[in-house]
Amino acid sequence: MAAPFVILVEQMVNDGAMDAYLDAIRENARASRQEAGCLRFDVLRVEDSSNTVMLYEIYVDEAAFQAHRETKHFAKFDSLRKLLIKGSRVTRLRLEDSDST
Numbered sequence: 001m002a003a004p005f006v007i008l009v010e011q012m013v014n015d016g017a018m019d020a021y022l023d024a025i026r027e028n029a030r031a032s033r034q035e036a037g038c039l040r041f042d043v044l045r046v047e048d049s050s051n052t053v054m055l056y057e058i059y060v061d062e063a064a065f066q067a068h069r070e071t072k073h074f075a076k077f078d079s080l081r082k083l084l085i086k087g088s089r090v091t092r093l094r095l096e097d098s099d100s101t
Helices: 018-032 062-068 072-084
Strands: 005-013 038-045 052-059 085-093
Touching (some): 005 018, 018 038, 018 052, 018 072, 052 062, 072 085
Antiparallel strands (some): 005 052, 038 052
16 A cells, blocks of 8 residues: 655745635635545644644545645635745655554
């Protein structure tokens, strides 16, 4: 069985756009959690930053992540994201301690 595909996404939200961003990402996260290949999708606020949000996502494999990127809810979020954030960084992770590996 392939190892889960895990990413950590750091997004820097534009000043004054946090409420709109959170509405959009929460909607995307809820829909993503319903995907067969999505094992986890968490939205996390960085405590010492007023404009940084982290997304922790786990998919059964990279193909499931690519399928996620083709959904209507991702497309909707992606179009809004481009207006709401000033920067983003994606880190690929390897899950080392899990029953699913």
